[in-house]
Each structure stands twice: as C-alpha cells, then as structure tokens.
Amino acid sequence: MSDKDKGVGFLDKIRTWARVNSPWALHYNSGSCNGCDIEILATLTPRYDVERFGIKLQGSPRHADVLICTGPVTMQSRDRLRRIYEQMPEPKFVVVVGSCGISGGVFQGCYNVLGGIEKVIPVDMYIPGCPPKPEAIIFGIVQLLEALKTGRKPEAVAVIPEPQFENKA
Amino acid sequence: MSEKFVIPIGPQHPALKEPSHFEIFVDGEEVINATLRLGYVHRGIEKGAEQRTWTQNLYLMERICGICSHVHALAFAQGVEALAGVQAPPRARAIRQLVAELERLHSHLLWLGVAAHEAGFDALFMYSWRDRETVMDLLELLSGNRVNYSANLLGGVKFDVTPDQKVRILDGVSFLEERVQYYLNVVNSDETFLGRTRGVGVLSREEAERLGAVGPTARASGVPRDVRVDVPYAAYTEFPVRMVLSQQGDLQARFVVRLEELFESIRVIREILNNLPESELTARMPRRIPAGEVISRVEAPRGELFYFIVSNGSDKPERVKVRTPSLANWGTVLATAPGHKLADIPMLVAGIDPCFSCNDRTVVVKTVR
Numbered sequence: 001m002s003d004k005d006k007g008v009g010f011l012d013k014i015r016t017w018a019r020v021n022s023p024w025a026l027h028y029n030s031g032s033c034n035g036c037d038i039e040i041l042a043t044l045t046p047r048y049d050v051e052r053f054g055i056k057l058q059g060s061p062r063h064a065d066v067l068i069c070t071g072p073v074t075m076q077s078r079d080r081l082r083r084i085y086e087q088m089p090e091p092k093f094v095v096v097v098g099s100c101g102i103s104g105g106v107f108q109g110c111y112n113v114l115g116g117i118e119k120v121i122p123v124d125m126y127i128p129g130c131p132p133k134p135e136a137i138i139f140g141i142v143q144l145l146e147a148l149k150t151g152r153k154p155e156a157v158a159v160i161p162e163p164q165f166e167n168k169a
Numbered sequence: 170m171s172e173k174f175v176i177p178i179g180p181q182h183p184a185l186k187e188p189s190h191f192e193i194f195v196d197g198e199e200v201i202n203a204t205l206r207l208g209y210v211h212r213g214i215e216k217g218a219e220q221r222t223w224t225q226n227l228y229l230m231e232r233i234c235g236i237c238s239h240v241h242a243l244a245f246a247q248g249v250e251a252l253a254g255v256q257a258p259p260r261a262r263a264i265r266q267l268v269a270e271l272e273r274l275h276s277h278l279l280w281l282g283v284a285a286h287e288a289g290f291d292a293l294f295m296y297s298w299r300d301r302e303t304v305m306d307l308l309e310l311l312s313g314n315r316v317n318y319s320a321n322l323l324g325g326v327k328f329d330v331t332p333d334q335k336v337r338i339l340d341g342v343s344f345l346e347e348r349v350q351y352y353l354n355v356v357n358s359d360e361t362f363l364g365r366t367r368g369v370g371v372l373s374r375e376e377a378e379r380l381g382a383v384g385p386t387a388r389a390s391g392v393p394r395d396v397r398v399d400v401p402y403a404a405y406t407e408f409p410v411r412m413v414l415s416q417q418g419d420l421q422a423r424f425v426v427r428l429e430e431l432f433e434s435i436r437v438i439r440e441i442l443n444n445l446p447e448s449e450l451t452a453r454m455p456r457r458i459p460a461g462e463v464i465s466r467v468e469a470p471r472g473e474l475f476y477f478i479v480s481n482g483s484d485k486p487e488r489v490k491v492r493t494p495s496l497a498n499w500g501t502v503l504a505t506a507p508g509h510k511l512a513d514i515p516m517l518v519a520g521i522d523p524c525f526s527c528n529d530r531t532v533v534v535k536t537v538r
C-alpha cells in the first residue's frame with residue numbers, strides 16, 4: 001500500500017466517524033397521513049431526544065445525509081421526491097418510516113398513489129408500523145448508523161416489543 | 170419605485186412537516202398577496218373508499234389525518250349507524266367522546282408547540298411536546314396505539330375503560346391541567362411572544378363568517394360555531410361542553426381560545442370517567458347498509474368535520490365525501506396575509522392549525538387585489 005492510499009484510508013475513516021456521529025436528516029412527506037411525521041417530530045422532543053445521537057433534522061436537501069420519507073408516493077409529489085433525492089450530496093441514505101412508505105399500506109389501490117417509496121428512489125432502511133413508535137424510529141436509525149460504521153448493509157431485525165403501558169402517566 | 174417579488178415556498182420546506190406550495194407576493198417586506206397550492210398529498214381516498222367495504226373504510230378514514238384520526242372514524246361510524254338505523258350503546262358513546270376529548274388535548278398541545286416553533290419560541294415547543302407525551306401515553310394505555318387508535322367500530326367501540334385506567338387518566342389530566350394553566354400564562358404575559366401575536370392577523374367576525382371559518386379560528390373571532398354544542402353527537406348531550414369564545418380575532422385570541430378549550434376538555438373527561446354509563450360496548454350492525462344518504466358532522470380539534478355518505482344497499486359505500494376543517498380555514502389565511510410582514514406568514518399559517526393531509530383536495534387562489 002502506498003503512502004497516498006494510506007492517507008485516503010485515514011480520511012475515509014474520519015469521514016465515516018463524522019458521518020456516524022452527526023447524521024443530518026431531512027424529512028419529506030410524499031403523501032402520508034401525518035401520523036408518521038408527527039412521530040418523527042416527537043423523536044426530537046425531550047422524552048426521546050435524538051439529538052443525543054447527533055441526529056439533527058434540518059431543512060435543506062443539500063445539507064442532508066439521511067432522507068427520512070413518510071407516506072406512499074402520490075403522483076403530485078413523485079417528481080419532488082426524486083428531485084430532493086438528487087439534490088442531496090453523496091453518500092446519501094434513505095430511511096422509510098411507516099407501512100405506507102413501504103408498500104402503500106392502507107392507501108394501496110387509490111388512484112393517485114404509486115405505492116411505496118422504493119418505486120421512486122432506492123431505500124436503505126425500512127421502519128414498519130402505522131405509525132412506528134418513536135422508539136422504533138430511533139432504533140431503526142441507530143441500526144442504520146451501526147451499519148454505516150461497519151460498512152455493511154443493514155440487516156433485517158425482528159423486534160418483539162416488550163409489553164408497554166409501564167410508562168408513568 | 171417599488172419592486173414586487175414572488176417568493177415561492179415549498180413543497181418541501183423547513184417550517185411545516187407537510188408539503189404545500191405557497192407563493193407570497195411581496196413589496197419589500199410587506200406581503201401584498203398570497204396564493205397556495207395544495208394537492209401534494211392527495212391520495213384519492215374518497216374514490217378508494219368506494220372500493221372498500223364499510224368496515225375496511227373505517228380504517229381508511231382514520232388515516233385521512235394522523236392527528237385527528239379518531240374524529241374521522243367517529244364521523245364515518247356515526248353516519249353509517251344513522252343509515253343503518255342503529256344507535257351505539259350509551260357506554261360506547263361516552264367512550265367515543267372520551268377519546269375525542271383526549272385527542273383534542275393532544276392535538277391542541279401539538280399545535281401549541283408547532284405555533285411556538287414558528288414564532289421562534291423553541292423552548293415552548295419542547296415543553297408542550299414533552300407534556301403532550303402524557304396524553305399520548307393515556308391514549309396508548311386505552312387503545313394500544315399512539316396515533317391511529319381505532320377506537321371505533323361500526324355500532325360501538327372496541328375497548329372499555331377499566332377502573333385502573335380511569336385512575337391513570339385522571340392523574341394524567343390533572344397534571345395537564347396545571348401545565349395548560351402555565352401555558353396560558355405564558356401566551357398572555359410573555360412580552361416577546363405577545364409581540365408576535367397581539368394584533369397580528371386580525372380577522373373580524375364578519376370576515377370569519379363570510380369566509381366560512383370553522384373551529385377555534387372562527388371562535389377566536391367571536392363566531393359561535395361548535396358542532397359539539399350546536400348539534401350534540403356521541404354523548405355530548407349527557408356531558409355537554411361550554412363553547413369558548415373570544416372577540417379579539419387576532420393570533421393571541423386563537424392561542425387563548427385553544428388553551429381554554431383544553432380546560433373544558435379536561436373537565437368533561439373527568440365527568441365522563443366519573444359517570445361512565447353501564448351498557449354493552451357494541452350494537453349489532455347489518456353487513457349491508459340500507460340504501461340512503463346521510464350527513465354526519467363532528468367537531469374535530471380544528472373545526473367542523475363534515476361527512477356525506479351515500480349507500481346503495483350493498484356492502485360498500487356508493488360515495489363518501491369529506492370536507493375537513495383545515496380547508497375551510499385556508500381562506501382566512503389568504504385574506505388576512507396582505508399587509509403583514511413576510512415574517513408573520515408562518516405564524517399566520519400556523520394560526521389556523523393547518524393539516525395538509527386532510528385538506529388536499531383542491532387549489533385555492535386569491536386574485537390580486
């Protein structure tokens with residue numbers, strides 16, 4: 001290995017380190033019912049607080065590493081979704097939150113719905129649920145970050161939820 | 170000579186979480202006109218409803234809007250029950266109202282946070298969303314899901330309230346009552362915040378009536394319009410609510426009206442829990458609904474929700490038409506926007522508590538004045 005290669009490897013390491021520790025996320029709703037969007041927003045708020053993983057939700061596609069998509073793709077928003085994806089700098093990752101982003105969910109067969117997000121842009125990670133709980137969303141994103149660290153594709157994980165209702169009211 | 174600019178915003182934009190496209194015409198800092206393009210989340214639900222059975226539709230309707238999902242299913246279920254000539258048992262109706270009022274708590278707290286965020290008051294956003302988790306826990310405790318609770322069945326409700334849950338809910342709402350009082354003090358006394366809300370976006374009573382405003386937006390302008398009071402449904406005859414009105418018509422009034430409504434909700438939740446009638450949870454529904462048509466109205470957190478349902482006697486509806494409150498309120502934003510500073514627009518938009526997923530059916534354009 002030449003010195004130059006070593007330098008590149010080192011830089012790559014720094015890049016991965018930085019990426020894993022402060023992924024900036026962009027959120028786009030391409031036709032969801034709002035339930036998933038609200039749960040994504042809830043992950044930012046004090047009880048869940050994803051900022052402790054360095055995850056920040058922000059506004060411009062050009063600053064984003066991760067695109068968080070919700071909802072099925074409607075005809076109207078298809079081109080916008082593609083354009084937002086294209087505006088994001090490489091490397092970029094797409095996380096789909098919610099059943100209808102995965103398959104069209106309950107809206108399957110509606111005339112204006114194309115189906116899941118993967119019909120339009122490549123997807124790296126799916127978080128099922130209608131809507132997934134904030135815990136599930138955080139878990140999913142952390143899985144993605146783990147995968148980035150090792151450079152492997154995220155694997156399917158089956159999570160059997162603990163019985164809930166122990167939260168203090 | 171002044172120059173006019175068009176500022177396009179959206180559909181992907183940092184302020185709101187849902188896509189919509191605004192075109193704001195400005196002269197310097199001043200807004201002279203505003204147009205809106207909706208439709209990015211138009212999914213064709215009304216048409217889709219015609220291909221699904223009555224029961225399947227219950228779940229589809231719930232997903233018209235993820236914030237006020239319960240009222241959609243409620244309006245649909247009540248309409249279908251009226252068509253079939255069935256009445257839900259008293260306990261079921263009380264539980265429906267209970268969930269509807271819990272939902273109002275969650276929706277208004279959510280809105281308070283979003284509106285505060287638009288005003289640049291992120292501390293309030295974080296506080297109100299932290300407290301909102303209390304309601305989310307209660308809803309999850311009752312139904313098992315945080316957002317689409319699926320409380321309704323055709324002819325009744327799916328779950329009962331156990332004595333243990335009752336205690337938890339009473340505890341939860343007592344905590345929230347204190348918090349809401351605190352927020353009310355904040356929106357009425359924080360000078361910076363008042364600077365963004367007092368006298369901004371004033372909507373007179375006549376204008377509100379002319380534009381057909383509904384819900385808290387209308388009530389903040391002194392229009393006494395509340396389906397819960399005007400045409401009580403569910404158990405609102407047994408457990409009535411008081412209508413909260415304000416004559417001010419500005420953004421501050423919209424904050425105050427919404428927050429004061431929460432006290433009413435909390436009071437009614439307590440009353441229901443302490444006097445829950447004993448009965449079955451469901452009534453028997455026929456699989457085929459007799460032919461006919463019906464109008465079903467309920468008060469969603471954002472205003473009047475209107476369902477028109479036609480049945481042709483089969484196991485699927487012939488037509489379902491939904492008119493959601495946000496759509497009725499858009500006119501008020503476009504009418505009050507001219508003359509304001511550009512920076513006030515996010516607040517004005519947030520002031521009606523817009524929800525795009527439910528109103529994406531049309532295009533609203535205001536002509537240049």
Ligand code: SF4
Pocket residue numbers: 032033034035036037070071072097098099100101105106129130131132232235316317
């Ligand atoms: S998955 Fe469910 S909650 Fe999420 S956007 Fe779709 S319908 Fe709404």
